Amino acid sequence: MTQSTAAVQVQALTKVYGSGDVQVVAMRDVSFTLSKGEVVALLGPSGAGKSTLLTVIGLINAPTSGKLIIGNDLIADGPRPMGDLRSYRRRFIGYVLQKANLIPFLTALENVQLALEINDVSGRIARGRAMELLEELGVGHRTKNLPYMLSGGEQQRVAVARALANRPRVVLADEPTAALDSLRGRQVMELFRSVAHEHGTTVMVATHDHRSLDIFDRILEMEDGILRSNHASGTKEG
């Protein structure tokens, strides 16, 4: 059953690595729903299963069991993908990782433009949209710079612009502020919030950084592959 306001529905997702005697359960029976325009923090110690959850929602890894619904589309039902995952990733998902991972031989503008062109947007339109996004994220003055010429914060902003380029339904961020100082880290988190609220994009951020939790609408906490808590920011559920 799908809901029109739900951006992502995760239903009993389980991920097991390995087989036979060497099985490792990375994530067990995780269920939750993310709404459109919601900013969600995913907390948990190392090895809690945060990255596994992100890679499954991000259509990089198939779940061992459970369902994943993005918008109204059933994307995965168990290990069997329901379509071309790369195409889904292209259209529905944006990624921001710990490192910006910008293509080093492309300028800031070209990095964003490429994400659009990959999604069959023509060069001129892609260029205009990329320029708009970079302006909006405050790096409009660095469009012609190669990644190595940008600071860590600027690189991360370009990565956010790239993630938003195709107006995805979901942006997944894995420790996006780990390489930044606290001030720049908070700026990036605030950026996610404004992006989510202004663009209606759902943002899910896996983080260890508890200093910026006030920015998020909701907080999910994982431990040992199990979703322990799912509560609105400022409250605490069991």
Add this chain to the structure above:
Amino acid sequence: MNLALRDIRHNLSRFSLTAVGIGMLLMIVMGMGGIYRGLIEEATLLVDRVGADLWVVQYGTRGPFAEISRIPRKLEDRLQAVPGVSSARAFVTYSVQREHMGKPLRMQVHGLSWPEDKGEWLPLVSGRHLGASHFEMIADRTLGLQLGDRVPLGKNVYTVVGITSDMFSIAGDGLAFFTLLDSLDIQYDYSGEAIRLERNARRARVARIDWGKTEPKLLERAELPSASLPAIAPPAVSAVLVQIKAGADPASVMAALSGWADVTVFTREQQNELLLKGVVDRSRRQLGLFRGILIVVSAIIMALILYTLTLEKLHDIAMLKLIGARNSVILSLILQQAILLGIFGYIIAFCAGKWVFPLFPRRVIITQDDLVFLALIVAAMSVVASVLGIWKAMRAEPNEVVS
């Protein structure tokens, strides 16, 4: 957006150096083909330039370019009398190595049947053809001689009156042209001591026979110069070149000469074929094999370079996959770089070859066909070489960026 060009722009110096390296390899491949063409050209050059219709050589031999051929010069007169023959001229060829101005001077001597043949058929770049029956020579410029140089050969000194270009023997030596008599003088140049010893030996041989013991005049005659003794044949020539009259049937002339038991006759085409199949064939096969090996080596090196370039980009390729790039985007990135590397390598090979090949001691001839053939090989090589890189790129997982 063309990712291949942008990557090249970003790593321009490395790409340029790689292209130069590939270019040098391709230049060697191109050069091997050129040396092969040069070998054929050199082998058939003289036969084609001399323009004789028939080559009359020593019986049972394959002619002066394949082995030693000695026939009497008077054969010229016999051949002149054959119906259908327009002209017959003696031809001498052999190689000599002497010293000139303190440097070794190795050349292939050719004797021209003066005055009928003054070397008018030679492509002179300076000077003139032979203008006197003695002591003049025309030299190929690879011999390093200048107009007016005086070259001592045997007991005489020869003046360079003409310079030719691209006239090589099959062994790659520059050709030098003299009148027939001068060429024989150079070939049969004996020292005074050798002549005296030969005359004494001749006298001793006559003295041992009864006739010599009873005829003192015979002993005296044995000591005379060889040319004045009818029993000793004059020096032999290498071949006699026959020109057939216009309108005459070459086959009937051949048929007439094939009945002669002391000579063998070849047409110009047969002489060329003998040269190519006999003398050049091994070199041709050797060059061909070497060229093949070079192409394989170049392809392997190119594959390794492209593989390394791909390995360096593996993280970026995984990122491209993560953001949803189709395989065609990644494939074209690698393939385009491989083809661009091939194209630039080919251009560098061509330009460097244009500059380097003329400096080679032997001719390196690059034909249009060879250039097209090599271009096709480079295109195929680029595609094949990129397979390893493409295979590696296709195995890259978006996970690699996330983890």
